Amino acid sequence: MYEFMSGIKYLNFIADIFAISPGDRSEKIRRYADLLELTDDLAQPISAYSHGMKQKLAVISAWIHSPRLILMDEPFVGLDPKASHLLKEMMREHCDKGGAIFFSTHVLEVAEKLCDKVAIIKQGKLVKCGTMEEVRGDDSLEEVFLELEAE
Amino acid sequence: MLKVLLRKQLAEVFRSFFYDAKKNKMRSKAAIVCWFFFYTVLMIGILGGIFTMLSMSLCGPLAEAGMGWLYFLLISIIAIFLGAFGSVFNTYSGLYLGKDNDLLLSLPIPVQTIITARLMNVYLMGTMYSAAVLLPALIIYWVEVCASAVCVLCGMLLFLNVTLIVLLLSCLLGWAVARISLRLKNKSFITVLAALVFIAAYYYLYFKANDLIKDIILNAQTYGSRIMGSAYLLFQFGRIGEGNIASAAAFLAVLAVLLALTRLVLSRTFLGIASSGGSIGKTRYVEKQARQRSVFGALLAKELARFTSSPNYMLNCGLGLLLLPALGILLLIKGSEVFGILERFFADRPGTAAVLFCSALCLFSSMNSMAVPSVSLEGKSLWLPLSLPVRPQTVLRAKLAMQLVLTSIPVVFAAVCAAFTVPSPFPVRLLVCLMPAVFTVFSAAFGTAIGTRMPLLSWTSEIVPIKQSGATLIVLFGTWVIGAAFAGLWFLAGWRIGAGLFLLLSSCLLAAVTLFLLRWLDTCGSRIFTGLSA
Numbered sequence: 001m002y003e004f005m006s007g008i009k010y011l012n013f014i015a016d017i018f019a020i021s022p023g024d025r026s027e028k029i030r031r032y033a034d035l036l037e038l039t040d041d042l043a044q045p046i047s048a049y050s051h052g053m054k055q056k057l058a059v060i061s062a063w064i065h066s067p068r069l070i071l072m073d074e075p076f077v078g079l080d081p082k083a084s085h086l087l088k089e090m091m092r093e094h095c096d097k098g099g100a101i102f103f104s105t106h107v108l109e110v111a112e113k114l115c116d117k118v119a120i121i122k123q124g125k126l127v128k129c130g131t132m133e134e135v136r137g138d139d140s141l142e143e144v145f146l147e148l149e150a151e
Numbered sequence: 152m153l154k155v156l157l158r159k160q161l162a163e164v165f166r167s168f169f170y171d172a173k174k175n176k177m178r179s180k181a182a183i184v185c186w187f188f189f190y191t192v193l194m195i196g197i198l199g200g201i202f203t204m205l206s207m208s209l210c211g212p213l214a215e216a217g218m219g220w221l222y223f224l225l226i227s228i229i230a231i232f233l234g235a236f237g238s239v240f241n242t243y244s245g246l247y248l249g250k251d252n253d254l255l256l257s258l259p260i261p262v263q264t265i266i267t268a269r270l271m272n273v274y275l276m277g278t279m280y281s282a283a284v285l286l287p288a289l290i291i292y293w294v295e296v297c298a299s300a301v302c303v304l305c306g307m308l309l310f311l312n313v314t315l316i317v318l319l320l321s322c323l324l325g326w327a328v329a330r331i332s333l334r335l336k337n338k339s340f341i342t343v344l345a346a347l348v349f350i351a352a353y354y355y356l357y358f359k360a361n362d363l364i365k366d367i368i369l370n371a372q373t374y375g376s377r378i379m380g381s382a383y384l385l386f387q388f389g390r391i392g393e394g395n396i397a398s399a400a401a402f403l404a405v406l407a408v409l410l411a412l413t414r415l416v417l418s419r420t421f422l423g424i425a426s427s428g429g430s431i432g433k434t435r436y437v438e439k440q441a442r443q444r445s446v447f448g449a450l451l452a453k454e455l456a457r458f459t460s461s462p463n464y465m466l467n468c469g470l471g472l473l474l475l476p477a478l479g480i481l482l483l484i485k486g487s488e489v490f491g492i493l494e495r496f497f498a499d500r501p502g503t504a505a506v507l508f509c510s511a512l513c514l515f516s517s518m519n520s521m522a523v524p525s526v527s528l529e530g531k532s533l534w535l536p537l538s539l540p541v542r543p544q545t546v547l548r549a550k551l552a553m554q555l556v557l558t559s560i561p562v563v564f565a566a567v568c569a570a571f572t573v574p575s576p577f578p579v580r581l582l583v584c585l586m587p588a589v590f591t592v593f594s595a596a597f598g599t600a601i602g603t604r605m606p607l608l609s610w611t612s613e614i615v616p617i618k619q620s621g622a623t624l625i626v627l628f629g630t631w632v633i634g635a636a637f638a639g640l641w642f643l644a645g646w647r648i649g650a651g652l653f654l655l656l657s658s659c660l661l662a663a664v665t666l667f668l669l670r671w672l673d674t675c676g677s678r679i680f681t682g683l684s685a
Contacts, residue, residue, distance in 0.1 A: 001532060001535070002453065002456075002457070002532055002535070003532075004456060004457055004460035004461070005453070005456055006434075008436060009456065012441045012449075013449050013452070013453055014539075015441070015443075016443060016444040016445070016446065016448065016449030017446055017449055017450075017539050017540065017541060018540070019443070019446075020443075021443060022440050022441050022442065022443050023440075025441060026438065026440060026441070030438065039436060040435075040436060041436070042436040043434040043435060043436040043437075044434060
């Protein structure tokens, strides 16, 4: 992230790159920043943000241009429980609307509750992939993971 | 505890001697020895040498006039100025902006111990600078005037007094800067402004030094009696160097009390200042309808925001922004006079003045080099331009355009001033404007190309890509050499074809090279940029 920018300047920069109209971007910034409780800090420089605030800003910048596919790397790290819960809802809503999210996590409970499909990677190789039911079977995802780890 | 903290701080101060920030690894033993040797030569050989010359010119005449005290007073003032005022911002950052403030304050270490360790660091830095002035001055006095035991002892006490005054002033100034800084909104611009004022004052004094020394020597009696009459304490302070033990002891006692008080004030306020994020308050966000920019416009605005966010970037890569308008104004005032002198001096080569004016404009224009470190400054954010849906060509053009936007107006202003001054035919005047303008585009393209070809992305301090990279060195000296070569070519053969044709041909040649560089940026440069990784 460009730490020399303020949060709002960064969001406008991303919106400019994706050619989002002023009306559309204002509406989305307002909605997501309010939801993630970042509105009051949007004029602050990013360098003054905590890790969680940066995560929230990254989430808004990803959502601002309504992509169909979103890639996320450990999206819940640094988020407080409320923000984490809100992000899960945002992710679910995005997928329910026909979008897709591909995200990595080490928190298996989150993956189990949130994902439609799951893939387990071991030492850079895909070792299991499928719908949650296919991968998990009658066990929990954690048990499956530990079994694969032991092999 | 104090010993541990001091060892840690000294390791930080001399870190650059042991660690190569560019390569992100420890230096070899040979390199460490070389760095220490280089630093010693710099401090003793160059800085100490300058003040040895100054002391030699002052000591004899003043001592002969029975005014040794004035000699010591002047030298002490210079030592205090260099030691304290030269490092106001360093003191501020050294005392309050340590990255380990939170860590140290969370450990069971008394605040007074932290402050004492920090103060020792400030004392060491101030003493190094003061010593470069005072030690040569003392040695010269001992050699030329008197080297009795009392004189040597008092000389050492004078040194101690001066270093303590430096410490006291550094602390007070650092504390004042910290208090002001907490309330500042535009810290970057104010830091740049303060640095420029300091540089201007330094050069003003540097160029006036000879006149000042002559004036002091000629009017030593007058100044001496004035100081004795209206500032008796200063007179007594100067007498320490001459061997007045009573004055030395009195000043030491007063300084000890003042330092104890300062330490107390700093200890009491340290926690508040060091742990404060600033009392300027949070900028309130007010929703405004944003203006939609093009992709290029957004990237250009981002580059400009990067430039204006960093005092280091502005000071090291944007001096032309001030120097070009200053040159333009100087040409308006003194241009005709200079033109006349040059034309008379080079009467056998008419048009020389116009060509030299162009050369000067090119050299001043090359003082702006913000495009060079712009690729390196992406640093850990490089993934953004590489992952966003923007063409690498557009990213590089935005970096180039940033330098053009910032340089073109000052260059055009200075060039118009030069053209206005040169009493040549209209086509030559037009070319006096055109040639520096083409050079400015060339300089920006050259800077972006070299910055892309030699990026430095794994830096820990932004000063490394801005000031210490190979790309910066090549572009800075490269553009100077080209600007100077342009004048050299004129004297070598250019004058035979006349200033007008020479300027036209030079502009065309430079434009051709610039077009090649722009093409290179669009093709090879873009490929290189796409393949970069931080």
